Amino acid sequence: MAREHTAVCSTDRDRFYDRYVDVRRELVIAASADEVWSVVAAPERQAEWFPGMVSSVLEETGEGTFRTIQTASGGFIREEVLGVDHGARRFEYRIVGPFRMEHHLGRITVVPDPCGSLVIYEQELEPKALTYVLDGAVADALDGLRDLVVNGRTSRSWIEPMTATGREEGP
C-alpha cells in the first residue's frame, strides 16, 4: 500500500503558516518509477493528468521545443521544454508567455521509492504573484498523475485531441 498523499510545500515549514519562496510538492505513487516516468516524460500528455488543463500541444521550432497549454478558464500558457532527462527521470520547462516572468523553472523528478515512486514537482518563479496559484495547481496535478497512472482516470478538464481539434481520423 502506498503512503498517502504527502504533498508538502515550503522550504521553511516551521514558519507561521505556509511561507515559501518556491513551490515544491511531493507525492508517493503506488507504481514503479518507470511507469510514472513514461507519463511525465511525454509533455504532450500533461493535460491528461493536470486538472484544469484542456490540452497540451507540442511544437518544434528553430529555437527549441515549445508547448502551448490551453487552460479551462479559456486562456493559454506558453512554455519551453528545456529537457527530458530519461536517465535522471527529470522533466524541465519554463513559462514564456503570455504573462511576463523574469524567471521561471518547472521541474518534475521521479525517483524510486519503497512504496513505488516519489514524484517531486518544483517551481521557481519571479515575480511571485503566481506562487500560490501554481502551488495549488501542482498539488492537484500530482493527485491527477496518481489517478492516471494507478487508476487510469484522466483529469476532469482534458479534452481528447481528436475532439479538441475536430479532425477526422485519416485513412
Add this chain to the structure above:
Amino acid sequence: MASRILFVTTDQQRFDALGCNGGRVAATPVVDGLAASGVRYERAHPQNVVCMPSRATMLTGQHIRNHGVWMNGVPLPADAPTVAGLLNDAGWRTGLFGKAHFEPFLDPFLRFPQNRMGVTGATNEEGRPHRGFECMEFAGHGSGGLVHYGGWMREHYPEHMASFYPPLDGTLDVNADGGGDTGAPQVLRNSVPRGIYHTDWVADRAIAWLEGLSDDDDWFCWLSFPDPHHPWDPPDSELHRVPWRDLNLPDGYPSDRAEREAALDTKGAHWRRWYDGDLVTNFEAPARWVPATLTADQVREVDAMAHIENELIDEALGRLLFTVSNRGWHDDLHVIFTTDHGEFQGDHGLLFKGPFHVDSLMRLPLVWRPAPSAGVAPSVVADPVGLVDLAPTFCLIAGIEVPDWMDGAPLPVTPEESASRQRPAVLTEWDSVHPGGSEVHLQTVTLDGMVCTRYEAGTCHEGVEGEMWDLADDPLQRTNLWDDPGRRTLRDDLVAELDALLPERPAHPLRTEAPV
C-alpha cells in the same frame, strides 16, 4: 407572514461615504432614507480589512480563526457552515448577485466552483445550492475575470471589454498604472455606457431573480456591489457628478509632507516602510506603486471617482427597492446595508488598504432598516458592533436559533440594548505572509472608545509594539498612545480583553491558493 431580507454590501467603502454618516460629497438619498427610518450604527468594524476574510465572516458569523480564511487567496472550506445554508434549509429562497469572493479570483485552472460557475454561466452547482445560495451570479472589478458579468459583456458588448481598467498587469501582479487626469494608480477614464456598468448589472440580475419568486416566498437576497473598490473607473458619462478639481482634500489627508511623514513615524514600522515603497505585505495594493508619490490632486481624483461610484450604487439600490415595493413586499422587508472593509482614500497620505487598523479601513457604514411591520423605532447605536454579528442577525429575523458555531450576536437596535450586550468588544485581525518575504500580524480590540492593536513578531515588528487610539480625542488617529506611560494600565486592560476575545489559532491553518 413571510419575511424577506435584502442584504446589501459594497466593497471597500468608507464610513463617511454616506450622507447619513456625515458625508458631504456623494448624494446617497436611498441609504440615507433607510437610516432615517431604521438603525444606524456609528462604529461597525470588520474582523479583517481585506475582502475574502471579511466576507467569510459575514457569511458564517465566525471570527477569522474559526472560519480559517486568514487572508485573500485562502478559500473558505467547501463544507463551511453558512447562514445562507441555514435559511435555505428552512425553506427560504436564497440568492447572491455581484461579488462573492468566498473563493480566489485568480484561477487559470478553474480549481474553484465559483469560477467554474462564472465561466459556464451556471447559477448553482449542478442544481444544488452553493454555500447555501440556490442562485448566484457573479461580478468582479471590471469586465474580465471568471464571472457571469464578464461572460455577459463578452457576449453582448465585446467592444467594451477593454474599456475598463485592467486590475492586473502583465506579470499578473496588481496593476500600478496611473490614469485619469492626474496619473493616480488604478484610475481610468472608462467609455462603457452607464447602463451596462457592473453596478447596474448587479441590480438587474437581482431584480430578475426577485421577479421570479412567488409573492409569499421568504427570501434572502445578497446584493453585492463590487464598487467603490479600486480600480476607480466609473463610466465617463457620470464624471460630471463630482468634478475632482472642486473637491476639498479629506480631513484625514495631511497635505504637508513633513507633517504627514512625522505622523506615520509615530505608528508601527510597517506604516512608513510601505509609504516609502520598502514593504509589500499582500497583493491588494499595487506592489510597484510607492505611496509617497501620491499627490494631493491624485487624492482628489480618486475621491471623486469613489463618490461617483457610491452615487451609482445608491441609485441602483433605489431601483431594486422600487421593484420590491411594487411586489408588495415593503412592509415585511428587512434591509441591511454595509461593506466588507474601508479604504484610505487619502487618509494618512495613503491609498488602498493593508495591515493598518485605523478608522479609514475599520469604521464601516452599517444600516439596518427593520421591516416596517416589526415596529422598530429609528435609532442610532454608537457602541462597537462587528460584521460577525450580521449572520446571527439574519437568524434572528428568520426566527432561527443562532447556532453554536456562530461567534457573533444579533445586532442591537437601541443604545439600551447595546449597553446590555454581553460582549461589547469587537475583534479585528490581520495576518499576512507574503512570498516576497514579509510577515505582519496585528490583533485589535475596539472597546470603550479606544482602539488597541498589538503587533505580533514578524519581519517588521519585534512583538512589543502596537497602537492605541482614543477615538473621541483623536478622531484622525495621529497620537499613538501605546507607549504613553499614563495609559499603561488602560493598555494592559485592553490587551487582556483582546486575549479573552481571541479564539485559538487553528492547528492547521488553511493554505493560500492564489494571491487574491
